[in-house]
Amino acid sequence: MKTVSEQKVIQYRGTKLNTKGWQQEAALRMLMNNLDPDVAERPEDLVVYGGIGKAARNWESFDAIVKSLKELENDETLMVQSGKPVAIFKTHENAPRVLIANSNIVPAYANWETFHDLDKKGLMMYGQMTAGSWIYIGSQGIVQGTYETFVELAKQHFGESLKGTITLTAGLGGMGGAQPLAVTMAGGVCIGIEVDETRIDRRIATRYTDVKTDSLDEAIRLAEEARGEGRALSIGLLGNAADMLPEMIERGFMPDVLTDQTSAHDPLNGYIPSKMSLEDAAALREREPAGYVKLSKASMAQHVRAMLEMQKKGAITFDYGNNIRQVAKDEGVENAFDFPGFVPAYIRPQFCEGKGPFRWVALSGDPEDIRKTDEVILREFSYNTHLCNWIKMAQEKIQFQGLPARICWLGYGERARFGKIINDMVASGELSAPIVIGRDHLDSGSVASPNRETESMKDGSDVVADWPILNAMVNAVGGATWISLHHGGGVGMGYSIHSGMVIVADGTKDAEARIQRVLTTDPGMGVARHVDAGYEIAENTAREKGVNIPMMKGGNPQND
């Protein structure tokens, strides 16, 4: 017998429409793609990634979304509230086809307890970032971001690459699974601790991880050998990070780089407590959620304490965006924030230029379409060696999951230019079907998250959440195909507000105008946000590109 998701999730390919237009079709195919068994972590439960990040609230809502998208006219807009379709309005042809708001809770109540209560009542779902906004593309979506982080770290601390270093991390889930591949791409050795063996197997099957072991000794031996030889290698180590780290310290093992990507942002569904089997964890979670959360948080404190100790002994340590420091701090680990987050440490300069994890997907399903766009990058952006190297490496090492897709970090100006080229290629028939262009919510101007993307802002504006809201509104106005505003992604309930954006290049002149607008305003908000916070790189970008910022110090760049 077929499972529910096997019955309902259909992977549409090719050039035949199942809807009344390519914009609706794109939403439909990307929703399905988010739940493709090769892409999603637990499609049966509608879970895409990131603990319980879902694509639709429940299967009835999923059915209703699919039906709505199939019936949706070219001048209508579907409203989705936490994964449920709640209204369809007549708007206009250049308007978004879908508007999405996920997991937003009135702030005084914005915590996991209230969320779980609403979830149980069927009133809400957790959208995480790209899960509820239908632009998740599997681990491939995060690889470059992870790679950029490690390369920047290498530059700051080791010279050119990670060659001859060991990176220790944990969590090989949907996003975390990109770490072993990114580390080896950067020339280093990676030990990735993961408590769920099926996750390790999956990373090995997709060549994101090289070898697996359940022996700590073996993992250390393999890693040290490879480090000695300057050889890249990634090792999936079966175990619980909260237990493994203290044991490593005891045995005197020291990594050069240390981080973590367990789903610590979600203590109930994302983190397995110390010394507990997966089965016991599942049973306890069901039986006594409050007790589970208590154990889980205590384990995170233990985990962070070990990280702090390794840091003190010399490991370059950073938080990788899962809010584990906050939990540890709440649990009494006073100095939990002694190690920095990855954004202020390695990524912010890119945000200042409007750069972020730009991505595109071939709706045809044909890998050839992506190959052709790769070539465009190599030709049109040849001045950017780093980017071109990335594309070549990606072609070689990254397996597609679901619809063929590519990711690369592009900034203000570049995005709009590349978007137009893609649209022209669709128009001329060079590509076999329209292309979907989008990005992560983790981006230059799309997120307020004081323990992650907006940690340690220069002007102290870490918690100001106006920016992602303006970002969502201006992209919606410009005619993105779907737009989303979420709460709690990445770092959990209470800790972030962020917006997503997806736009379809269908080769029409209308699409060209929309792409021009949206791919300018979207990174433009990032530049403006960082100008406002006082970052010089952002000011230079604004000046160079003539961004219109009324109160920029030294004068509005547009009038230069």
Next chain:
Amino acid sequence: MKTVSEQKVIQYRGTKLNTKGWQQEAALRMLMNNLDPDVAERPEDLVVYGGIGKAARNWESFDAIVKSLKELENDETLMVQSGKPVAIFKTHENAPRVLIANSNIVPAYANWETFHDLDKKGLMMYGQMTAGSWIYIGSQGIVQGTYETFVELAKQHFGESLKGTITLTAGLGGMGGAQPLAVTMAGGVCIGIEVDETRIDRRIATRYTDVKTDSLDEAIRLAEEARGEGRALSIGLLGNAADMLPEMIERGFMPDVLTDQTSAHDPLNGYIPSKMSLEDAAALREREPAGYVKLSKASMAQHVRAMLEMQKKGAITFDYGNNIRQVAKDEGVENAFDFPGFVPAYIRPQFCEGKGPFRWVALSGDPEDIRKTDEVILREFSYNTHLCNWIKMAQEKIQFQGLPARICWLGYGERARFGKIINDMVASGELSAPIVIGRDHLDSGSVASPNRETESMKDGSDVVADWPILNAMVNAVGGATWISLHHGGGVGMGYSIHSGMVIVADGTKDAEARIQRVLTTDPGMGVARHVDAGYEIAENTAREKGVNIPMMKGGNPQND
């Protein structure tokens, strides 16, 4: 010498543009109107109403907004972040001219302490509802809402009107000042306790209040006499509510109806502690804000305790949207929520039909323009006696403040119809200049505020904040002239998320299309939100009007 606001705030009137189009002009005139000394409570500090609800972050930001609006092209959009202009983007002619996000804070930090800290650093302002979104029209904006509330209360408890009853309330500020007028309009007697004599004087000058006294005995005598004679009368009583209520109880005085509209939502700037002069309060607020807040909250607890006691003795008691119950509860008044909020008690049925405080403003400054629109209401909506009575009464009793304006509660269908008529009247030259159409953030589908607009929702979805976000996005997409998304309005930091909408009827065909869209989606979200929560009136409205709601139980009304 002229004050800052006298120098900067210019009241533009007539048909000559100071900008490049009527949409920009409307934003400019409404910004100025919000700060008109006849409209705003403290224009010198940019404070419009509601404690410290402001129109712009500071005077530099104000200047930059004015300059930006004057330069703004007809296909550009100005981005305003908590009262500061942060970017201008090329969008398109049917896009909003301004997008606004005010006072939004990442939820885990969304409290007054963080706000004040950001405010002090110059990074934020409090937008309240219509203050930061440039559609405040003075006390006239709230009169009908207040009147509707009291009439519904009268119907439920006393028959037809408030004749022969005394309503006791406090706070005669920008909004609260509407209470005495609304009560007398409904035939009753009103005692309004107000601690600031200048506020009482203002209400008397504008005929919102009949008489003033600083003697409790006199107030009681006047009120009881009028009640006995069935005569309408409003009395401004100088004093502090936290002290006056217990004293009234002591003297055995009992009102028939009891509520409160001090700015309890803002303990630092909106509420004067018991037994304290205004001068001492101002000094303490400056010198020791934390100590002030402590006293202020304790006084609110005392105030609510007295309200509960009067309720027990038979007064019909309700919370009037200032979050005073929450503060009292946090201060240990366990049963603070024993009296209901005004929305579930009296207003929700209207929200279910997409009804709310719809308003329009004559940009010409000519009262004749409003008179003509009044006539349209009397002619086109003659089937609605209640509404027509309201218009006649408003013509007679409500003085204009600033630009001539009118308010009346209209629902789904009616709003779009009336909007088109207005636009036609502008087109034909019947009205002397374009009209601005807008509404309060307190509306059918525009707000999540569990102690106010979404208190006690049938399905328990009080704290779900996806709705106002969808509302803002769809109105922006439809082409409202400016759109805002705020946090903390009405009930203070942490307790609400809400969106505003303003659209200009300039007589063009483009405006007609935008009006049709926006004045449908805006109340449409209200209908959908209440359908989703399971309200029958909303289901009936959806069915009658054919609103497209994919998962409505009993089937999508559109397919009927």
